[in-house]
Amino acid sequence: MSEVNLLAIVLAAASTFVIGGVWYSALFAAPWQRAADVSDTQLATGAPRIFVGAAALSLVMAATLAPFIGTEGVVFGAAAGAAAGIGWVGCALGVVYLFERRSLTLFAIDAGYFAVAYPAMGAIIGALQ
Secondary structure, eight states: OOOOOHHHHHHHHHHHHHHHHIIIIIITHHHHHHHHTOOHHHHTSOHHHHHHHHHHHHHHHHHHHHHHHTTSOHHHHHHHHHIIIIIIIIHHHHHHHHHTTOOHHHHHHHHHHHHHHHHHHHHHHHHHO
């Protein structure tokens, strides 16, 4: 296993919050809320637990992506991130959403987020390792 840059992992994990903030508020807030059946009241409760959990999971995502990227650089990092975000995460969400009978809209929003977030994480890791 190659060595990983801890700063790259932290910055890559932080990038998911920046992207998620834009994705789930400015771009797709209302369609996501409808498709996920999440009310304004639900959004107003439990924020600390959700953000702490999301931060921890984002660190795990970045930390597991980093060894695959190694020192191959920003282009390879972005490509590896795209492969992981679309091929692994997006497809895994698709399987779950099919069995849960979730809408195509929700799948497109959530899988689209990972299709953007993972290449960004990969590019950051690739640039800094």
